[in-house]
Amino acid sequence: MLEGRVIKAAGGFFTVYDETGSEYLCRARGMLKRDKASLMVGDRILFEPGEKSSVVDYSEGVIEKLLPRINCLKRPPAANVDQLVVVMSIKQPGCDWQLVSRLLVLAEQEKLAAFLCLNKTDLVAADELRLLTGQTDLYPYPILYTSAVSGAGLDSLKERLSGQCSVFAGPSGVGKSSLLNAVQPGLSLQTGTVSDKIKRGRHTTRQAELLPLTSGGSVVDTPGFTRLDFFKLEPALLADYFPEFEHLRECCSFRNCRHISEPDCAVRREIGKTLSQMRYDHYQYFVKELSKREVY
Ligand SMILES: Nc1nc2c(ncn2[C@@H]2O[C@H](COP(=O)(O)OP(=O)(O)OP(=O)(O)O)[C@@H](O)[C@H]2O)c(=O)[nH]1
Ligand SMILES: [Mg+2]
Ligand SMILES: [Zn+2]
Structure with a gap:
C-alpha cells in the first residue's frame, strides 16, 4: 500500500497524489464512504494502487484507510x-x-x-x-x-x-x-x-x-458560499473563539462573564478603544443566534 493525499473529491472519485507526486484516480472502500467523517480534500490516506492505464496519464487505485487528521x-x-x-x-x-x-x-x-x-x-x-x-x-x-x-x-x-x-x-x-x-x-x-x-x-x-x-x-x-452555520457550538464557549477578548477575561468582575450585560465587564469597557465595535457586534449577534437554538 502507498501513502497519499486527497487533492480533489468529485462524484465518488478521489484524485490522490502519492509521495512522489504521481496522480491516481481512486475509489474508496465502502466503509470509508459511509463513515460520517467521509474523505475530504487534504486527507492523508493509504491506498492500493492499480494498473497503470495506457490511455490516460494517471493510475487507478482504491483508498483503504484514512490516516488521523491533524485538524479538519x-x-x-x-x-x-x-x-x-x-x-x-x-x-x-x-x-x-x-x-x-x-x-x-x-x-x-x-x-x-x-x-x-x-x-x-x-x-x-x-x-x-x-x-x-x-x-x-x-x-x-x-x-x-x-x-x-x-x-x-x-x-x-x-x-x-x-x-x-x-x-x-x-x-x-x-x-x-x-x-x-x-x-x-x-x-x-x-x-x-x-x-x-x-x-x-x-x-x-x-x-x-x-x-x-x-x-x-x-x-x-474552494467554491464560494454566503451562508454558514455554526454546527454544534455552545454560546458560553463563543468568547473563547474571539481571541481579542482573551487577555481581558480575567479583568471582568464576574468569573463567567459572557460580556453581554454583566456589570463591570472589561471587554465591554474596551470596545472602540482597543476592541473593534464591529467584532463585538458580531459576537453579540452570534450569542443570540446560538442561544435561540439551545434546546432545554
Ligand atoms: N477588478 C477586479 N476584478 C477581479 C479581481 N479579482 C478577480 N476579479 C474578477 O472577479 C470575477 C470573479 O473572480 P473569480 O476568481 O472567479 O472568483 P472566485 O472567488 O474564485 O469565485 P467562485 O469560484 O465562484 O467561488 C472575475 O470576473 C475576475 O476577473 C480584482 O482584484 N479586481
Ligand atoms: Mg473560484
Ligand atoms: Zn466581561
Missing part, C-alpha cells in the same frame, strides 16, 4: 491545513464582515491560524481605501489588501502562502481563483464573472482542489 475545517471542508485565508472583495461583491467573523470562529475552533485578504482594491479610489484601512485599525487578524488585476499586495500574499498548507474561503466572485492564478500563473484556474444586476459571483469553482505551490506549500481553492 467543516466549511469549506478541508483536512490537515495550516491556515485559513478568508477572501472578500471590497466591491462587486462588497465585503460581508459578518461572514468573515463566522469563518474566523470556525478557524479558532480548529485552532487554525487565519488572515484576511480584501481583494479588488483596484475598484476603489485611493482615499476610499485609506478610509477603509483606517476603519480596520482595531481588527484582530492580519489584513492584506490585494488586487488580482493591478497586482497590489500579491508579494505579501505569496509570502504568507509559502511553505504553508492554506485554504481559501469566501463568497463566489470575490476573486479566490483569480488571486491564485496571479500568485502562480501556471495554475490556469477557471474564473467567472460577477453578475451586473445583483453583483454576485456565478459559482465558477465547483469542487475544492488542493494545488501545490512552486514556492513550497499548497493551497486549497
Whole structure:
C-alpha cells in the first residue's frame, strides 16, 4: 500500500497524489464512504494502487484507510491545513464582515491560524481605501489588501502562502481563483464573472482542489458560499473563539462573564478603544443566534 493525499473529491472519485507526486484516480472502500467523517480534500490516506492505464496519464487505485487528521475545517471542508485565508472583495461583491467573523470562529475552533485578504482594491479610489484601512485599525487578524488585476499586495500574499498548507474561503466572485492564478500563473484556474444586476459571483469553482505551490506549500481553492452555520457550538464557549477578548477575561468582575450585560465587564469597557465595535457586534449577534437554538 502507498501513502497519499486527497487533492480533489468529485462524484465518488478521489484524485490522490502519492509521495512522489504521481496522480491516481481512486475509489474508496465502502466503509470509508459511509463513515460520517467521509474523505475530504487534504486527507492523508493509504491506498492500493492499480494498473497503470495506457490511455490516460494517471493510475487507478482504491483508498483503504484514512490516516488521523491533524485538524479538519467543516466549511469549506478541508483536512490537515495550516491556515485559513478568508477572501472578500471590497466591491462587486462588497465585503460581508459578518461572514468573515463566522469563518474566523470556525478557524479558532480548529485552532487554525487565519488572515484576511480584501481583494479588488483596484475598484476603489485611493482615499476610499485609506478610509477603509483606517476603519480596520482595531481588527484582530492580519489584513492584506490585494488586487488580482493591478497586482497590489500579491508579494505579501505569496509570502504568507509559502511553505504553508492554506485554504481559501469566501463568497463566489470575490476573486479566490483569480488571486491564485496571479500568485502562480501556471495554475490556469477557471474564473467567472460577477453578475451586473445583483453583483454576485456565478459559482465558477465547483469542487475544492488542493494545488501545490512552486514556492513550497499548497493551497486549497474552494467554491464560494454566503451562508454558514455554526454546527454544534455552545454560546458560553463563543468568547473563547474571539481571541481579542482573551487577555481581558480575567479583568471582568464576574468569573463567567459572557460580556453581554454583566456589570463591570472589561471587554465591554474596551470596545472602540482597543476592541473593534464591529467584532463585538458580531459576537453579540452570534450569542443570540446560538442561544435561540439551545434546546432545554
Ligand atoms: N477588478 C477586479 N476584478 C477581479 C479581481 N479579482 C478577480 N476579479 C474578477 O472577479 C470575477 C470573479 O473572480 P473569480 O476568481 O472567479 O472568483 P472566485 O472567488 O474564485 O469565485 P467562485 O469560484 O465562484 O467561488 C472575475 O470576473 C475576475 O476577473 C480584482 O482584484 N479586481
Ligand atoms: Mg473560484
Ligand atoms: Zn466581561
